[in-house]
Amino acid sequence: MIDYRTPLSDLLFALRHGAGAARLPHWDDETAETVLTHAAAMVDGIIAPLDPVGDIEGTRLVDGRVVMPQPFVDAYRQFAGDGWQGLAVPEEDGGQGLPHILASALSEMLSGACITYQMVLSLAHGAMRTLAASGSEEQRKTWIPRLAAGEYLATMCLTEPQAGSDLGLVRTMATPQSDGSWSISGGKIFISGGDQNLTQGRIMHLVLARTPDAPPGVRGLALFLCPSLLPDGSRNPIQVVRLEEKMGMHASPTCQVAFDGARAEIIGAPGEGLARMFTMMNAERLDVAVQGVGLAEVALQRSLAYANERKQGRAGKDTGPDIIARHGDVRRMLLAQMALAMGCRAMVMRTLVDLELGDRPALMELMTPVCKAFATEAAMEAADHAIQVHGGYGFLREYRVEQILRDGRITRIYEGTNGIQAATLAGRVIRLDNGKALSEFKAEVEAAMAVASPAFAQGLGRALAAWNEAGPLLLARKDIGLTATAYMRLTGLVAFGSAWARLEAAAGHAANPARIRAVAAFVRDWMLPEACHLAEMCRNPSELGSLPDEVFIA
Known part of the structure; x- marks a missing residue:
């Protein structure tokens, strides 16, 4: 294909x-x-x-x-x-x-x-x-x-078998040496690009490790720069002990890596590791959001190409079979793909511009997890639609839409699962700075409404009202387990709607203005109304903590 x-x-x-x-x-x-x-x-x-x-x-x-x-x-x-x-x-x-x-x-x-x-x-x-x-x-x-220069590539070595999302459980040790360097010993898993031959194995590993006599938990972690080659050209004792076989991403080497007294230098000071690594983690979370946009786009491209070529049944009054792009249900899926690819692109790119400007850190604290979660969920929805548009052919490798689903499924997991992003938003971000992130987000949405058409502004306003209602409900909860994901989806949907308000307002500058206006109407009438349902879910008083443990016994 x-x-x-x-x-x-x-x-x-x-x-x-x-x-x-x-x-x-x-x-x-x-x-x-x-x-x-x-x-x-x-x-x-x-x-x-x-x-x-x-x-x-x-x-x-x-x-x-x-x-x-x-x-x-x-x-x-x-x-x-x-x-x-x-x-x-x-x-x-x-x-x-x-x-x-x-x-x-x-x-x-x-x-x-x-x-x-x-x-x-x-x-x-x-x-x-x-x-x-x-x-x-x-x-x-x-x-x-x-x-x-591309002479070296890099890795981010955080995860260990017992320390996935909970980095406080990291056991890899870094021991200071008499020459001021450090010696790292331990094992890391799920290391993307842990070894490769694009740069002949020249890799700069960034490694989270525990220092001697450090306090328990994340306060005991430090960040280290550990190159694959030593200054004399010999290899640092870093070994790939396993190459993972995966559902997708087959050409991206995901490695288990052992550090056996590998020479390294500290970045910052002991105890500062997680804070310093967060620069990279946040950058990678937004990059995963960008990956989601790219995947949604290629799913749309393959769907449009197939739907304008495949003829089946009669969609209108013409005799003979029609291209399936004229069938109502196929158009619904194509519109959804267009909405997700274009809207997530605008939303994520706006967040990246704001990050580069650096003048609204509270808003960036909110939008980083929202972009990561919403755009990767959008990629999977777009990929699923692509398979459905292709019918039985979508299930075949030849048409290369099932690959999008296989490759992209990991984006909902790595760099912090989407559940963790939701818990971060619902449990921490909305409580920061006396609600500064929330007020800046609301101002962003209202600014988008101000440039939108009256009909779109009205639809977005209803979604914003639902979001305004959900926030205090979430703040009052003891257990966010059942509602964090709904609140994340709600916040993402409002941000996504704001992105579409701006695109609709500028439709005359687009290569295909009719498409932008039609997709904006689809977002307004068929996607934004979900906000009211999500707010209703946040209102539900049920809590997971009250359920007996027996419910979850294997």
Whole structure:
């Protein structure tokens, strides 16, 4: 079936009119369009063809080293050589100094074209942000240029068999050495890109580890920079002990990694590990949201192509079979896919612009989990619709829509499950700063309503009223277990509606204004009304804590 094609006009429309990228002081619209046009040609011509290769061939562990398909190695050599990895890195660090939002737009393209390729590359961007925020001057000068040039890739080594979401259970130990370095010993699991041959195994691992005599829990953790190669060129004692076999993401190597006295240097001080790692974790959560947008987009593209080609039955008065794009139920699914891809793109890109501006940290605390959860749920809904639009063919590998579901399913899990994002929002974020995040969010929605058409503003207003009602109900609860996910969905739906208010208002600037207006009406009439149901769920007084343990015995 068709390869991904970059929706360049939709991307530029979302950046200009959904995200408000011109708010960035260093934004230049002409430069942005030129860069993304070149990026689209590269992604469509070089990266998109990798997707079926990666799914079929996957990765292999040979003599303790990970081997990726050769076309991935060749593509990376050209990608890094052309400077794409350093797109948003400051010029003094060897990059091109462009806005971070352009790197995120590129990340969306890569995710739609071949998410396994994007996944291996993406952690380097979070690592560079972590070093820029928390590294010493020497660490920044040494490692950011190497990552920006694509000479090294990076990992994020948090998870252990007994320490998944609860990082306070981490056992990996870091012991100080007489020369000022540290020695790390322990095992990590689910390490994306734990080894690869794109950079001939040159990897900068960021590792959370416990220091001697440290207090229990997360207060005892520190963050370490642990390179795969030592200064003399020999290999640091870091070993891949297992390459996981997965449901999807076959070309993204997910490794179990053992550190056996590996040399490392500390970033910051003992006890600061989790706080410093949060720079990378939050960057990766938004990058996963971007992955969700890319997956929703490719699901839409394949659905539209098939629905305008496949003929079945009669949808109208014409004789003979019609293309299924004329059938009502298929149109419903296509509209939903369009709504999810375009709306999530605008919502996530606006959040990334706000993050780059840095003037509303409370709102970013709220929108980071919302974007991660809502966009990845949207990707799975879009993929499910794609399979259904294809009918029986959707169940076959040949049509490459079931792969979207397999590859994307992990996005609801990694970088903090969507349940954890919901619990974070409902249990912590809405209680911060005396409700500052909530007031800033409400102001964002009201600003979107102010530019919307009267009909859309009215629909969005009803959704906002439902959200306003749900917040105090949640704050009054002792047990958020049954309602956190509903509140997350409600918040995401209102943010998504705000994104569509802005897109509808600017429809005349779109490549296909009729499509934007039709999808906006679908969002208004068929999606936003869900907000009232979600608020009703938040009102329900039931609590999971009151149920007897016997209910849950295996």
